[in-house]
Amino acid sequence: MKRLPLLPTVIVGAAIATMIGLGIWQLQRADWKEGLIARYEAASGLPPVAWPSVPPADDDLLYRRAxxxxxxxxxxxxxxxxxxxxxxxxxxxxxxxxxxxxxGMQVDMGWSRDAAAPDWTGGRVSGVIAPDSVHRIRLVSIEAAPGLVPSAAPDPGEMPNNHLSYAIQWFLFAGIAGVIYGLALRHRQKGLTAPPVPPATGR
Structure with a gap:
């Protein structure tokens, strides 16, 4: 049996190992995300908290009533x-x-089809703490301001958890890379073991 080419085999092997490692990491991320969603879902049943004067450094207050x-x-x-x-x-x-x-406090005071600001000047607000891309957290009010209807309640079940599909993709990439390299080696071995073509002779 012919020896495998060292450098290409090392490169392909390292690439396959990396892809498998990424797949395993995505599986771990999937477990982490499932646990996070479960914790957020449980948070909705906890007693209400006062709105924090300073946004917390972690996400422990997300989906809590406040x-x-x-x-x-x-x-x-x-x-x-x-x-x-x-x-x-x-x-x-x-x-x-x-x-x-x-x-201060960011408060989602309700929903409408019109982007114009509602006529609301403040007061006591009760709702659910939700993520905010600008201010980290905001309070989604249960009661809407005049002229609005309540926005949809924050739902941790809507958090994307695509890590399992990403893991499957990485494992498929690793398998495909292995098959392609195996076929390339097979083709190479056939080329090395093929009998030489006899030179043409003149009359």
Missing amino acids: EGFCTEVTGWRAVAGHNANAQTGWSHIAACRTGAEGP
């Missing part, structure tokens, strides 16, 4: 959102002062 008081609305922003009936439109988020030091 209460806060908006002493003054300093601005509005409208982001793409949907209501409880899965209708698409705009969720209206108020930037609030809370009477304490810190960044």
